[in-house]
Amino acid sequence: MKQLVRNVKIIGTGSYVPETIYTNEYLETIISTNAKWIEENLGIKERHIASPNQATSDLAAEAGLEAIKNSGLNIDDIDLIIVATTTPDRIAPSTAAIVQDKIKAYNAVAFDIAAVCSGFLYSMSIASQFIAAGVYDNVLIIGADTFSRITDWKSRDAVFFGDGAGAAVLSHGNVNEGFLALRLYTDGRGKWNFTVPAGGSEIPASHETIDNGSHYFQMNGRAVYETGTEVLPKAINQVLNDTGLTIDDIDYMIPHQPSVGILKKTAEIIGLPWEKVMTNMDKYANTSGGTIPILLDEVNKAGKLKRGDTLLFAAVGSGWTYGAAILKWS
Numbered sequence: 272m273k274q275l276v277r278n279v280k281i282i283g284t285g286s287y288v289p290e291t292i293y294t295n296e297y298l299e300t301i302i303s304t305n306a307k308w309i310e311e312n313l314g315i316k317e318r319h320i321a322s323p324n325q326a327t328s329d330l331a332a333e334a335g336l337e338a339i340k341n342s343g344l345n346i347d348d349i350d351l352i353i354v355a356t357t358t359p360d361r362i363a364p365s366t367a368a369i370v371q372d373k374i375k376a377y378n379a380v381a382f383d384i385a386a387v388c389s390g391f392l393y394s395m396s397i398a399s400q401f402i403a404a405g406v407y408d409n410v411l412i413i414g415a416d417t418f419s420r421i422t423d424w425k426s427r428d429a430v431f432f433g434d435g436a437g438a439a440v441l442s443h444g445n446v447n448e449g450f451l452a453l454r455l456y457t458d459g460r461g462k463w464n465f466t467v468p469a470g471g472s473e474i475p476a477s478h479e480t481i482d483n484g485s486h487y488f489q490m491n492g493r494a495v496y497e498t499g500t501e502v503l504p505k506a507i508n509q510v511l512n513d514t515g516l517t518i519d520d521i522d523y524m525i526p527h528q529p530s531v532g533i534l535k536k537t538a539e540i541i542g543l544p545w546e547k548v549m550t551n552m553d554k555y556a557n558t559s560g561g562t563i564p565i566l567l568d569e570v571n572k573a574g575k576l577k578r579g580d581t582l583l584f585a586a587v588g589s590g591w592t593y594g595a596a597i598l599k600w601s
Contacts, residue, residue, distance in 0.1 A: 279399040280444030280601050283342025286568035287333035288319040288435040288555060295430070302429055309430050310553075314531025318433025318556035321417045326360045330436035331415035332373040334564070338411060338438035339374075346374060349440070350407035352381040353398060355390025355414045355560040357467075357589075358421060359383060370413065379411070387465070388527050388588030389455075390414055390560035391437070395584070395596060396453045398441045413438040414560035421467055423487040431490070431530075433556035437564025448601035452513040454506050454594050461591035464494040499533040499587045504540040506595035507585055514597055518542045520581050521597075525570060527586035528552040528562040537585070559588070576600050 294317045295306035309315050321330065331354055339346055354367040361369075367381035386393040391414035398410040415436035422429050469485035470476050480486060503526075511517060518541050526534060528550060538548050551566050558565060563584060570576060580600040587593040 280449035283440040284568040285337025334436035334438040342440040389592035416559035435558040465589035522580040
């Protein structure tokens with residue numbers, strides 16, 4: 272189904288990452304890996320790791336407060352909070368409800384969504400539709416994950432992820448600004464290629480699941496690469512077609528940060544010059560739901576974005592979930 276969203280714009284951004292850093296060289300001391308290989312093949316040099324007393328909601332609250340401040344709104348102006356996370360504080364209540372309490376945004380409805388690395392893109396779509404329909408005026412969306420809590424630090428796959436949170440405030444725009452198109456996709460046939468087997472209703476927590484590491488993420492890296500380089504161009508070309516734009520009209524691509532290899536191959540397929548692809552995985556690795564908003568905040572705060580710039584967002588995550596969006600920056 273075609274999904275065309277108008278008159279909804281981003282008015283503020285924020286981000287937060289923990290202070291502790293694990294460099295590639297440090298990981299060489301605890302697992303069988305190679306720092307140079309990680310940097311050359313994944314584009315990662317280091318990642319930030321939450322302290323033992325930091326939960327996902329703590330990171331999310333910091334990013335959310337910064338985004339609200341950047342937007343010029345007050346906390347009481349926020350009508351809805353959406354938190355995209357794969358690593359919630361608890362099974363219940365929602366991390367969004369915990370964040371609402373931490374930032375004292377008691378006028379806001381709050382809920383979580385689960386779309387893993389595509390979570391922030393899904394949140395943008397949900398928020399845009401609420402605003403376009405006139406249900407809510409100002410929506411705070413947050414992507415936040417502490418993947419260090421579901422990482423087996425004895426596994427070579429530990430190199431891929433870091434912890435962090437990013438946020439944006441969405442509000443009304445005029446016809447010359449904001450989201451031009453959004454496309455979301457899901458393919459559940461890929462559900463086994465990135466998963467956390469235990470801890471849900473299918474395989475409840477037990478001594479056995481803890482002992483065999485079933486609460487850590489499991490990933491088929493080859494499948495992630497092959498799927499990413501197939502579906503990202505598909506989603507991007509669809510939103511270009513929806514808007515009547517060409518790849519030459521894109522000023523910046525702000526994608527999820529799966530690996531530098533996936534992004535370079537995607538840019539090659541769609542014909543986008545690499546210098547237009549924004550990345551920060553060298554500093555943060557893959558922060559899952561936090562990747563797009565952290566990167567957006569960095570690009571915004573660096574002063575790179577000009578009024579009228581055309582931005583392309585794209586992501587692929589477990590499920591499979593994937594999608595793309597085009598926004599006219601204001």
